[in-house]
Structure formats: C-alpha cells, structure tokens
Amino acid sequence: MCAEDVEKLVNDRLRDLKTRGNFEDSVRKEMDQVNSTPFTLDIKQAAHQKRFSTPSFIHFKGDSDPESHLKHFNSVMILHQADDALMCKVFAITLRGAAQDWFHTLPSRSISSFKELAYVFTKEYTSYRTIKKNPDHLYNLCKKSDESLRDYIKRFKAEKTNIVGCDDRIVSSTFKKGLPAEHDLYRELTITPSQTLAEVYTTAERYALWDDDRIAAKKSTMQEDQPPRRAGQ
Numbered sequence: 606m607c608a609e610d611v612e613k614l615v616n617d618r619l620r621d622l623k624t625r626g627n628f629e630d631s632v633r634k635e636m637d638q639v640n641s642t643p644f645t646l647d648i649k650q651a652a653h654q655k656r657f658s659t660p661s662f663i664h665f666k667g668d669s670d671p672e673s674h675l676k677h678f679n680s681v682m683i684l685h686q687a688d689d690a691l692m693c694k695v696f697a698i699t700l701r702g703a704a705q706d707w708f709h710t711l712p713s714r715s716i717s718s719f720k721e722l723a724y725v726f727t728k729e730y731t732s733y734r735t736i737k738k739n740p741d742h743l744y745n746l747c748k749k750s751d752e753s754l755r756d757y758i759k760r761f762k763a764e765k766t767n768i769v770g771c772d773d774r775i776v777s778s779t780f781k782k783g784l785p786a787e788h789d790l791y792r793e794l795t796i797t798p799s800q801t802l803a804e805v806y807t808t809a810e811r812y813a814l815w816d817d818d819r820i821a822a823k824k825s826t827m828q829e830d831q832p833p834r835r836a837g838q
Contacts, residue, residue: 643711643722644693651690659695660685667703671730674699675723692719696726704730738764740771743779754790754816757783758809773802780805 642649660681665674678696687695693716700708707729716722746764748757761780765771777800784791790812794805 642697643708643713643716645714645717647717648690648693651688654685654687654691657685657687657691659698662699664699664701665704666701667707667730668733670733670735671727672734675727689719693722696722735767737769738767740768740775740779742768743771743776744782746779747783748785748788753813753820754788754809755813758806758813762806777802777805780809 662681663674663677665671678699682692682695685691696719697708711725716725743761743764746761748754752760761783765776777794781791781794784794790809793808793812794800797808800808
C-alpha cells in the first residue's frame, strides 16, 4: 500500500469518527432536551398530594384556542384543590404533539409557578385564540327568504354561542328583529313581548314544527302534480 493510500485510509477513518461523534452529540442533546424540564427545583421536588388520581383532560396539540384549554384545565383541577406545583406538572401532561415539543424547548428552571406557565403558553399560541363577537353582531342576523324557520333558529343559536355575557333581553329582541315582519312568529313575539329567552325559543320551536309540516306538505304536493314518467324515459 502506497503512502497516498495510507493517508486516504487514515483521513477516511478520522472523518468517520468525527461524523459519528457529531451524531452522538446530537442524540445526547436531544435526549437531554427530552428529559429536561422548565420547572424550578421547588416545583420538581414538591411532594405529590396523597390519593391524587390524574383526571381525564382534553389534550392540547397546538392547533386550538389556548384560553379554552386553560379554562377546561382549571375547571377540572379546581375539584382537586391542587397546589401550584401539581398544577404545573399535570398541565404538562395535557400537551400533545407539537405542543409537547414546544414545552421541552422552554429553558431549564424558567418556570416557577403555574401563572408563569399559563402566561408563556398563552403567548406562544395566541394566534389560535378565538375572537369573541360582541352583542351588536346579532343585529346583523336575518332569516333568509329561502331558509326554513328551524334553520334560522339553529344559525342564530350558533352565532349566539360566540358571544360572551350577552343580555337575554338583547338576544330575544335581535331574534325577533331577524324575522320578516309578516311572519307569524314575529306577530306572536310582538303580542307577548315579556317572554324570557327560554320562552322565546320554546315558542319558536313550536312554530318551527308547523313550518316543517308546511314544507313537507308542499314538497308532497309538488311530487303529486308531476306527470308520471313513461317507460324508457
């Protein structure tokens, strides 16, 4: 073997060792990141509550409203009178997929309370927050000419769920306002204006049943009026 061949062999081995070392360092760093935690020692070493059983949660995967997830989490944990350390540890369990990956990128010992964890969590996923509409939005809802009363009721209720803290009187008023003035339900709600929202919905459902029957009868009549098809057509 000539000197050039020996030199090439040595260089190849050195390159292989370097590549292998870089790979091992990369794997070691990834494992350290997975095994690390952003919690301070006080939280990590806090004793668990006796007889605590982890509840079932809706998992957060990084593609939904973070505030809704926090509300869900707090609602479940309030039943267990959990302390700050336990809140932090259990919250980490509710994260999945990309959200779990994000959690492990937080600097070591950077979180000392659940308040801090909730803050960085909400900040990270703020673009997924659901923007709540204000009550004025309901004034823009109207029953479409080709829309059944039942479909209007469903659409109105769906829009109402996106509004927080809306007074029932405003909801009742806007529901009636969205109806055509010549509609029988509009007339009914005008005659008895003191109804509660629940009573308004109950009255609307009664009229929706009548509307469903009317639409079904109209379709049946149209089918009967159509001339029978001849064979081969």
